[in-house]
Amino acid sequence: MVESSSVRNRKPPGVRREQILTVATEAFGNSGFRGVSLADIAATVGISQPGLLHHFRSKEELLIAALERRDEDSFSHMAIVFNGASTVDGLLALCRHNQENPESMRLYAVTAAESIEPAHPAHGYFRQRYVRVRSSVAGHIRRDQDAGLLLPELDPDETAAEIIAVMDGLQVQWLLDPSVDMCAVMETYLRRLTRRESADGEVVR
């Protein structure tokens, strides 16, 4: 397949792929999977539709690739922030990272809700993603309970679902109305899960 764009618009495949994913993230985040056409995305990128299909074979494939790119960024960021940090501090660093990337948050919020429909192309993706993220957060909770940082009475699996719900729910409120201080509310919430006595013996709550 040949791109219709002129020679000055030619870019290395990796750069072009990134550019398409950036445009797709914004478009799907604004209008949802059904509200966007590949023709719209190709036009915004400045390439032909066959040129776009050279990189992604379908709209479904492009959506999943945009979600996976977002996950790679989140998970690599989490690996950095969780390296040696407590669950609470790691999640707060993630919250601030998300806040700096509202386009990615919108893609995630809009597509997660849409994907409730079993026929949605990202239905399986989100079901599996939630299982994976709950399991990962539950592991961090267990580790911090063993280290005496989190309340011992917390059920790790249920609390993981709860923490992810707070984060997801606050994202929608903040994206709709930035006067909601997402990460401040998140911090107050997370501190409530910590043991009453902090490391220096001060009463936390």
Added chain:
Amino acid sequence: MVESSSVRNRKPPGVRREQILTVATEAFGNSGFRGVSLADIAATVGISQPGLLHHFRSKEELLIAALERRDEDSFSHMAIVFNGASTVDGLLALCRHNQENPESMRLYAVTAAESIEPAHPAHGYFRQRYVRVRSSVAGHIRRDQDAGLLLPELDPDETAAEIIAVMDGLQVQWLLDPSVDMCAVMETYLRRLTRRESADGEVVR
């Protein structure tokens, strides 16, 4: 405007209106605002598009009417369950009520996320709704703090945003995967906001 349906399909306007709203709730909840056409909704109801436009002048008006019908149901249910009940018990009753109405929950979850986009027809509706619901929940929190039922250190406004986030976030997880016990997680979370000593002097946490 004249409906194309035969005489046996004629229904009193209130019944027909309810029927259209039920079909619209399911359709918008499945496919989002942009994924549904008035022609689809009219066809599912079994009336013509002019017949549908006799009840709702546009797709935008129909979406808002479906959301408002859902709110009327939620708010009247809340008025009943909060009458004499604590904030925690009222919210748990609401959680169970929501769980029995997954179509309404889907409409709400999908449209709230879509409406982040300022050009979405429900953008203003959801911004205002969150302000109103946060304010209402904050009022319940203050009342229960005065009654010694909730932790005195909770900031009512921030905690209201937090509670609504937990509820919204758990709804998406449950709708995607009903193995997440939404109301059980909600209950554990809400009990953590209550004072450590319950009415009978037992330590709650």
